[in-house]
Amino acid sequence: MxxxxxxxxxxxxxxxxxxxxxxxxxxxxxxxxxxxxxxxxxxxxxxxxxxxxxxxxxxxxxxxxxxxxxxxxxxxxxxxxxxxxxxxxxxxxxxxxxxxxxxxxxxxxxxxxxxxxxxxxxxxxxxxxxxxxxxxxxxxxxxxxxxxxxxxxxxxxxxxxxxxxxxxxxxxKYETIIRRIYVKTMAGLKQQCRENEDSAPAAPAHFNSSHTLRAPESGYFQGFNRKGLVQLCREQNWELRFCYHMGSFVMKGVAFAEINAAHKISQEQQEQLYTLMEFHNGEPLDKNAFYGFKQLMEVALKALSPGINDSGTAVLSLHALADLLAFRLNHYPVLAFRDSEGIPRVIICELSFEEIFKRTVLPVWDYGKEDRTLRWEMQKALRQLQGQSASEADAAVINHMLRKVEKAIAESEDEDL
Structure with missing residues (x-):
């Protein structure tokens, strides 16, 4: 209580x-x-x-x-x-x-x-x-x-x-609103990511689960008190792993975390864990940088809708998305939070570059691929991203999308002729 x-x-x-x-x-x-x-x-x-x-x-x-x-x-x-x-x-x-x-x-x-x-x-x-x-x-x-x-x-x-x-x-002005979302999202990415993969603590390859933690209520998993949760896991000699990334909707009673514990977890200890975790609605950019990607995608989709039909605003959102994706290409999220002795106590899930790309860029393309201006700007943005990719898997995702855009542009030009 x-x-x-x-x-x-x-x-x-x-x-x-x-x-x-x-x-x-x-x-x-x-x-x-x-x-x-x-x-x-x-x-x-x-x-x-x-x-x-x-x-x-x-x-x-x-x-x-x-x-x-x-x-x-x-x-x-x-x-x-x-x-x-x-x-x-x-x-x-x-x-x-x-x-x-x-x-x-x-x-x-x-x-x-x-x-x-x-x-x-x-x-x-x-x-x-x-x-x-x-x-x-x-x-x-x-x-x-x-x-x-x-x-x-x-x-x-x-x-x-x-x-x-x-x-x-x-x-x-729409560019002011888009810029504000971009700045907050970039600040969130800089807090959550490291410059190279070696400096970002990775999650252990194997995790032995002895206890399952179920969601106390339905809602969006917004995060947790990192310092408090790491300290609690250190005191109890636990290792905790979240099954869903922050921002996911989790229904009541669904297992959303696993704990490696030597002894059975009491009801009081579960209450302590729930106290350190957040489940509520909303999309606060300071809690999760992915919300910024999502909001920019929604702005672009709304601008491309027949009722608005503002391809200029959609292009501005696309440029902001591309710049954020370029940062995410060469920066890697921290997946494990360790105690003072270097032992990983809390392991989280984060969206990969490929998942972010598919969830944000593909909807914009599906909705606006008939818009000539958006096709050209999408091609330019993908070519610039292509030159910054350090991972073969990420480069393959960008190249696949670029070929799709170039094919659409070529077909459109053939029809014009």
Whole structure:
């Protein structure tokens, strides 16, 4: 029970941190604290002395201060609604014309969250300030310093809105979205792969299984806590091997891991293992680089659909895929995680280059082989991949596909003649 609660806390924390409302909530709380500090300074002897000596930072009329705060709160609220209506339009357009899977990377954009947080923080600041203004005959009792800071924040909000408009116009471009997916996928590949096969620890050739671990729930196997799982296997002298690669859908009760253990594994130990493993929906690029390949493939297929018919976007996705495949050609994933003594404790499954190639490039070709532009670009990309292949098996896959593309191009040219 404790292990399940710990896992729930970890998953809840992950969803909370990645939520679009997390940073805005934190920033709004900071603005609330700022308003309290400024009001304290305003009504302190120091603040009263500053306002009595400097006339240009004092307000004699409480109604004026109240009007400024109310006007700014209403204005920034309208600005917030307008700004993020544009974001919703952008997300809807991306989902309709590209793929639903790209929405996660767009929603997680930190700049949008910072802008939203700054807007909401200004509104919170203005409302809190508005609730503290009282009618008085003495100008030093009006929170003038807080009001002038509110005016400064409003000016910053306006300039932030102008830049936000520019940012949105750039984000709506398909090449920007494709580039964002490419960058995140490349970062994931660099974390998961090594430059040569010798430096990437390989999985043992033989594995003796004495216990089978079954999926506690249906869902997508998203990975595991590597440090914690290796440590647990070291303490219990286990060797664990996963039967499915990360990103696979596993039904409840299906054997998804095998353990080489000298003694029978207790129910409590199974709970510890399940706590360190993740089963949930979604395609987070930071968890699995293959999701990036898949999303680029889906963008290309959607662009080639009759309703969209945008071969240019499909070509951009194809180029990004080709560059990622070129990196994967000469970099090899780590298949075994070892403890401090060098003993392999956790062995994983990873998609080979051939499997990634067939799952991503072939669907694009099947859907867009009648498009002349895509055929030419596919030929160019495959020829460049052909020159970078260090493995005969990988080269054979590329050559087979290249011959198929060249045959289609030749047949098309013969028909034109």
């Amino acid at each position: 404790k292990a399940r609660f710990t896992k729930w806390i970890r998953q809840f924390y992950g969803s909370l941190v990645n939520s679009i409302a997390f940073y805005p909530a934190i920033i709004a709380c900071c603005f609330l604290i700022l308003s309290y500090v400024l009001l304290y300074i305003d009504f302190s002897p120091l603040g009263k002395a500053i306002k009595s000596r400097l006339d240009f930072v004092s307000l004699r009329d409480a109604s004026t201060a109240r009007s400024i705060a109310a006007t700014i709160a209403a204005g920034i609220l309208s600005l917030t609604v307008f700004s993020f209506s544009m974001v919703m339009i952008l997300l809807n357009q991306a989902a309709s014309n590209m793929s639903n899977r790209v929405l996660d990377s767009m929603i997680e954009n930190r700049f949008q969250q910072w802008v939203l947080g700054f807007y909401i923080g200004t509104i919170v600041y203005a409302l809190f300030l508005l609730s503290t203004i009282r009618d008085t005959d003495t100008g030093i009792h009006v929170p003038a310093l807080s009001v002038y800071l509110l005016i400064l924040l409003t000016i910053l909000d306006i300039f932030l809105f102008i830049y936000f408009l520019h940012y949105i116009t750039q984000s709506v």
